[in-house]
Amino acid sequence: MKRTHLPLNGLRVFDAAARHLSFTKAADELAVTPAAVGQQIRALEDMLGVVLFRRTPKGLELTPEADKGLDALRAGFLQFEESVRAMQSGQTSNSLTIAAPRDFTAKWLTARLAKYGTSNPDLQFTLISSDGEIDFTEANLDLAIRLTEGPGEHEGVRLGAGAFVRVGGPEGGATTPISWPGCPVADGSAALRLGDAGLAIDAAAIGLGEAVVPLLLAASDLDAGRIRAIDNSREHALAYWLVAPLPQWRQKKVKALVEALIG
Template sequence: MKRTHLPLNGLRVFDAAARHLSFTRAADELAVTPAAVGQQIRALEDMLGVVLFRRTPKGLELTPEAEAGLPALRSGFLEFEESVRAMQVGQSSQHLTIAAPRDFIQKWLSARLADYMIANPELSIVLIAAEGVPDFTESNLDLAISLTDGAGGHEGLALGAPRFVRVGAHEAKLTANILWPGSPDPSSAGAIRVPDAGLAIEAAMSGLGTALVPALLAQADIDAGRVRAVEDGKDMPLGYWLIAPLPQWRQKKVKALVEALQAA
């Protein structure tokens, strides 16, 4: 019989009924009615072409065919339980793999992860530099942080408001427009182009002009006085999102980190 055709639910009911030698007690264990247990047993007998139970004056009795199959069946259920435990180890492990843009790791994430790891000393983290939403199936990721307009086909939460702010040095040397890939600024003559928003902030800090960048990325430098906001912040379609497929999103270790990052 092919694995896809195995009557697993019927076998589970048979195991319970065989242990109790009672449809009523098996029904109590399985939280169903005795009639439902009887239906499952009859369906299993029809599929297998054998009789599994006989009624006697003393109650239910296993047939020789049923007794012959029980040891392997119970061994199989033990293997199933071990398999489930093995799969759950990843959920309870203290290892996280996170993908995020390189500049976001440097400007925002690293400091928060340091605080989180102090509070969770058993935790180990692997950081992967990635732009956009990565392929979770190929990268074996637990969580991604992306500058995007939503979670797409995954689960996700926005990390702060999607606001951008224009920053510049306190004493600017140039008035150039500092652009980076994905910058909402239009292209302009005399612009300076850099690889990412983090380097755009650094270029502005050096007095090379002004850059329109995510407020979340620039806030620490603004607070420390390394750059100043030369214009009021403005809402944009793009923001930083915490993203993961549903199985990863449900993991306790991912939920705990998402909650901590949102509170940071």
């Protein structure tokens, strides 16, 4: 069934003018000119084919036709407000769904979510493993974390500078190159090929070889002495980015989480 096009702006002006029985007072409420109110009312009358107001010696008054539809109109506006509140309720919900690479979740994200959760005990996190593009709507995502050169089509912020470092075992070990998908200096002759940078860090930690990995991902293991840096870190275009489409990015709960993660 085809829905009738509703002149919502004109109806809003009509509601204000009907409450005040004055175009001037309606204009003050709506922050427009009295002439603009009159123009909207005339356009609405032309569309509906009815007269809404009459001028009398005592001032402006509603016609019977206008009065007959006013209660239903105001009830409709209340339903619109309820609808908007319902759609916005997710912004203040206690659930956040985040997509991130498995190794990033294990090496960096979970510890920070746990810390953030201590000051927000009602929060619930759902974590989805993802290394590439993901449909935010289909997955009902609030936020995603990607190793990429920028936010792409979404809104985003970078988590620190893009930097990579070569790491090995804390007491030496094999110098065998370790590769992983997406490694910016992948060695085609690498004897050890693993599924992600996190596994490469773990392999280096037990002396199986050397791996070039994101410094952000390796930082906690370096600080703990579990691995050692073989050379200085090098800047790179690849970095971890927090990204989301604009509607999700504007949500209060997402803004608060992003601020906590980059702080």
